[in-house]
Amino acid sequence: MLSIKNLHASIEGKEILKGIDLEVKPGEVHAIMGPNGSGKSTLASVLAGRELFEVTEGKVKYFGKDLFDLSPEERASEGIFLGFQYPIEIPGVSMVNFMKTAVNEQRKHKGLEPMSSSDFLKLMREKKELVELDAALANRSVNEGFSGGEKKRNEIFQMAMLEPKLSILDETDSGLDIDALRIVANGVNKLKSADNATIVITHYQRLLDYIVPDYVHVLYNGKIIKSGGKDLALELEEKGYDWLKKGETV
Amino acid sequence: MSLETVKIETKDKFIELYHENQDLLKSDSPEYINSIREEAFNHFQKLGIPTKKNEQYKYTNLDQEFNNDYKTYISPKNIKFQIEDIFKCDVPELNTKVVLLLNGWYYDRENLLEELPGGAVIGSFQKAAQVYPDLIKKHFAQYAKSEKDGMVALNTAFVKDGLFLYVPKGVTIEKPIQIINILMDEESGLTQHRNLFILEENSEASIVVCDHTLSTPNFLTNSVSEFFIDKNARFDFSRMQNEHNGSKQVSHLYFQQERDSKVNTNTITLHGGLIRSNINVLLNGEGCENNTYGLYLTDKGQHIDNYVHMDHAYPNCTSNQLFKGVLDDFATGAFNGKVLVRKDAQKTQAFQANNNILLTDDTDMNTKPQLEIYADDVKCSHGATVGQLDEDALFYLRARGIKKKEAKLLLMYAFANDVIKAIKIPALQERIQDLVDKRLRGELSRCNSCQMHCC
Known part of the structure; x- marks a missing residue:
């Protein structure tokens, strides 16, 4: 579904991604690991369509379409979901209104009628339970005054509401205690199917105890320097990244 | 053939107009009003129309606007219409007592003063000046001072009619009173109505004012309203400015609040070519509370200028000012707010904020919040x-599939909502939420049920 070829991207003239290649097929879970500043979040942002970054070279195909022809909202409506590392607080926009607008905009994109209020509220209730999101949070403004863990759970809640085909979870584990981590991982696992895929971006192996990846990639200095199966994550946990950095490409 | 033009100063045009119409102006007005009129005229001769050199009017060129050939209404023009035919309030559940001013004149000429439950009175200012001289003498021109502002002097020199409200001691008017200011004529007109609101001790009232233009000519308004809010009285004042963009409006509100009184004002500006709103508040006793809120949503060539002067003269008073605005296209705006805390006004709590979103590079906003504090x-x-809309928030919304235009609307609406939620009457709050939503979407060009489609 996703095919990244020789992707280069920069911000303010500084190149961050220096030639990424990655293939993701339905049903797969990919983990992208790597030290700080290696370009993990940039990759996530570029795929979601953040205009801050300039793509200077390379191609990304998503279900055969050129991803860069699509606006961020079109990508979302076509099934790409970015779980933000730092979810944004939006005072004055209620969670209900936000999700209702998002669900119905996506339905409109697919040529479907807007969802009725009662169906929508029922869907909200179901999905809230999935990530054990406090009912009261849904009545508040988007992420406003949410704790770090609540914000991350809220990302997975939105993912559950929107049922994406490709989820990119950017450091969803950062700032989570072990219980919250388990809840978030459970949510992701329950949403997993043969038709959708997940890219999990993380620092630590810890999350991968809960969300078991099919592939692990190590991103360093804007390039994937090593790919392997789930055992690679364990190896990284044990040895750190230094042994890979020396060789740069393996 | 040569054409010579002689530049007549704007001031001189009004001086001449005054001299020409002096007898008509003074007829039907009691002696005490006419002596204040004379005084105001003298002040106007000195002050004239404020130019941009005047610090208070720095950002709005009034002289240019008043130097046009607007007809001034010295006496009421007889325009008959069935109000239900052209204007219907959209908020039936608001259940208001509705009164109308047409081009600054109390519309119901058959019934100029009406008694409300509890002995309250609403009606024509001109008539009230004859019927209740003692009451009006005590309050008229006591709060809006001609010597301080040429525009107030001009209004006072030409004073004829406007709205009068009197709420006696201890009386609560349950229903909100809706005042609809209608401007309608076949030619361009200058309206200068004069309103007086007197709330005695421990009384309560809420007012909703809607400004509308119901015909296409350009209108200019220079209105003055005085409010005396006596001890422990509670007063709510919301207004909706929705005139067409060819209209120009200068309004002056002067509040005097006595001990433990509470006043909320909320000014929602949707349409209007040039709007200058002055709000002057004197907190003249301990324990007063004043909340002065404003929201302006402007585009095209609209100009909006809000001026607030909050005078804390006594200890233990609280004031909040919040003005928010969204400017689009090449709209311009200004906010000039001053909080004065006098020497003895200890334990004052005064807050003032002005937040603006500029949607394009061609908009221009000048904002000048000021504090002048003499108490310690x-x-x-x-x-x-x-600033602009928050780019991070915009991306967050778009990343969930919400189109850029819709995402911007959500953010603008959220921004505006801080002011709307301060409106106390729930039905009115809902109505304004709806109007603001439509205005932001560019769908509001007129009041919904108005048949005139004037703007």
């Missing part, structure tokens, strides 16, 4: 922001 035990803050 106070809690005051002021701040102003001028």
Whole structure:
């Protein structure tokens, strides 16, 4: 579904991604690991369509379409979901209104009628339970005054509401205690199917105890320097990244 | 053939107009009004129309606007219409008592003063000046001073009619009173109505004012309203400015609040070519509370200028000012707010904020919040922001599939909602939420049920 070829991207003239290649097929879970500043979040942002970054070279195909022809909202409506590392607080926009607008905009994109209020509220209730999101949070403004863990759970809640085909979870584990981590991982696992895929971006192996990846990639200095199966994550946990950095490409 | 033009100063045009119409102006007005009129005229001769050199009017060129050939209404023009035919309030559940001013004149000429339950009175200012001289003498021109502002002097020199409301001691008017200011004529007109609101001790009232233009000519308004809010009285004042963009409006509100009184004002500006709103508040006793809120949504060539002067003259009073605005296209705006805390006004709490979103590079906003504090035990803050929509928030919404245009609307609406939720009457709040939503979407060009489609 996703095919990244020789992707280069920069911000303010500084190149961050220096030639990424990655293939993701339905049903797969990919983990992208790597030290700080290696370009993990940039990759996530570029795929979601953040205009801050300039793509200077390379191609990304998503279900055969050129991803860069699509606006961020079109990508979302076509099934790409970015779980933000730092979810944004939006005072004055209620969670209900936000999700209702998002669900119905996506339905409109697919040529479907807007969802009725009662169906929508029922869907909200179901999905809230999935990530054990406090009912009261849904009545508040988007992420406003949410704790770090609540914000991350809220990302997975939105993912559950929107049922994406490709989820990119950017450091969803950062700032989570072990219980919250388990809840978030459970949510992701329950949403997993043969038709959708997940890219999990993380620092630590810890999350991968809960969300078991099919592939692990190590991103360093804007390039994937090593790919392997789930055992690679364990190896990284044990040895750190230094042994890979020396060789740069393996 | 040569054409010579002689530049006549705007001031001189009004001086001449005054001299020509002096007899008509003074007829039907009691002696005490006419002596104040004379005084105001003298002040106007000195002050004239404020130019941009005047610090208070720095950002709005009034002289240019008043130097046009607008007809001034010295006497009421007989325009008959069935109000239900052209104007219907959209908020039936608001259940208001509705009164109308047509081009600044109390519309119901058959019934110029009406008694409300509890002995309250609403009606024509001109008529009230004849019927209740003692009451009006005590309050008229006591709060809006001609010597301080040429525009107030001009209004007072030409004073004829406007709205009068009197709420006696201890009386609560349950229903909100809706005042509809209608401007309608076949030619361009200058309206200068004069309103007086008197709330005695421990009384309560709420007012909703809607400004509308119901015909296409350009209108200019220079209105003055005085409010006397006596001890422990509670007063709510919301107004909706929705005139067409060919209209120009200068309004002056003067509030005097006595001990433990509470006043909320909320000014929602949707349409209007040039709008200058002055709000002057004197907190003249301990324990007063004043909340002065404003929201302006402007585009095209609209100009909006809000001026607030909050005078804390006594200890233990609280004031909040919040003005928010969204400017689009090449709209321009200004906010000039001053909080004065006098020497003895200890334990004052005064807050002032002005936040603006500029949607294009061609908009221009000048904001000047000021604090002048002479007491030492106070809690005051002021701040102003001028910025764009939050790019991170915009991306967050778009990343969930919400189109850029819709995402912007959501953010603008959220921004505006801080002011709307301060409106106390729930039905009115809902109505305004709806109007603001439509205005932001560019769908509001007129009041919904108005048949005139004037703007």
